Amino acid sequence: MRALKLVDANRLELREVPVPDPGPGQVRVRIAGAGICHSDVTIMAAGMEGSPFHGITIGHEGAGYLDALGPGVSGLVEGGPVVIDLMWACGHCRQCVQGRSNACQTTGTRWMFPTTPGLGPDGTMAEYMIVGERHVVPLDGGTLPALDPAGAAPLADAGVTPMHAINTVRDRLDAGAVVVVVGLGGLGHMAVQILRAVGAARIIAVDANPAKVAQAEHLGADLALNADDQTAARILEETDGFGADVVFDFVGVDESVALATAVVAPEGHLRLAGLGGGSFTYALNGVNAVPWGVTVQTSYGGTRTDLDEVVALARRGLIHVETTTYPLDDYARAFADLEAGSLPGRAVLLP
Ligand SMILES: [Zn+2]
Ligand SMILES: [Zn+2]
Secondary structure, eight states: OEEEEEEETTEEEEEEOOOOOOOTTEEEEEEEEEEOOHHHHHHHHTOSTTSTTTTOBOOSOEEEEEEEEOTTOOSOOTTOEEEEOSOOOOSOSHHHHTTOGGGOTTTOOSSSOOOOTTSSSOOSSBSEEEEEGGGEEESOOSSSOOOOHHHHGGGGTTTHHHHHHHHTTGGGOOTTOEEEEEOOSHHHHHHHHHHHHHOOOEEEEEESOHHHHHHHHHHTOSEEEEOSTTHHHHHHHHTTTSOEEEEEESSOSHHHHHHHHHHEEEEEEEEEOOOSSOOOOOBSSSTTBOOTTOEEEEOOOOOHHHHHHHHHHHHTTSOOOOEEEEEGGGHHHHHHHHHHTOOSSEEEEEO
16 A cells, blocks of 8 residues: 655655554554644654654544454444544543543653654554554444545544634633634634534634635634734724633744734633744733733643544534545645645645
8 A cells, every 4th residue: 555654854755565454452444535734744844763753654634434343343333434533542541531631641741742643653644544443433323414534534633623722612602702713724714613613702713814814704704804913903993902702823823822912801711722833922911911811721632522523513514624635646736735825724635
């Protein structure tokens, strides 16, 4: 089979490798779609010899069909469509049992994320992949329509990550609230739809790309703004000078963090989920002060519960992923388009 291997720093190669066999408690998934995430670009930069990423099949976002079940696997049906949970958490440690599997203490450390495919174990950008039976979520069954795994692949990360961040502020999404989403790429375009589906708050969406701004109202935003030097003033005007109850930053560069900080209301919530390399400066008072009572939280991935929830929202037709698809052989063009920043929604490779 073909697999996209990280053979050196910033060097990918499509290689022919043996089709892997599932061991006890594992399944083999025939990948139908593998989403490309900005994090893949960061991982690629660390592909040199000696790095834990050297030689791996990249991709942490994927879905496909159950192709083979290993010994002892039960409760799954061969051939069925599944999405792959990207948190290969232990399920038993204190963090896992208390519902924080994205901070699993057995498979992760204080500074290292839990085991994640494409960031250690072989990932999704291949024709087949081995996954523990606990880490696949069926996309069919019951009376709701099944999801096509090629289109649903981005739910695994671009869906789960905003779902997780939004679930930390569900009690603040009342009809009188204002929520700001900064960045309408893979994660942000899902965030707007999820916010529309789970809450009544007014949604203001912001992006630097006019094409993405134009798409925002179609996704469910009440107001869409171009990011420029007037954006903060516009948001404050829309909130009687008080600021927004919740601000999500899915970009994470200095400018977006500064905008988020400039428009959050007292007792509001800042959720920093973008990994653009920016920094957040905190001061009790003065130029960089945040209003009293603001909660600031970074966000890493999501839990199995978050994944179940985005799958349910998608199967009910309340959210959908905008995808641009490429054959696996065309990976170089897909990565180039991603880095150019002009893609609507998510780029998905089709093995
Ligand atoms: Zn990612
Ligand atoms: Zn754990």
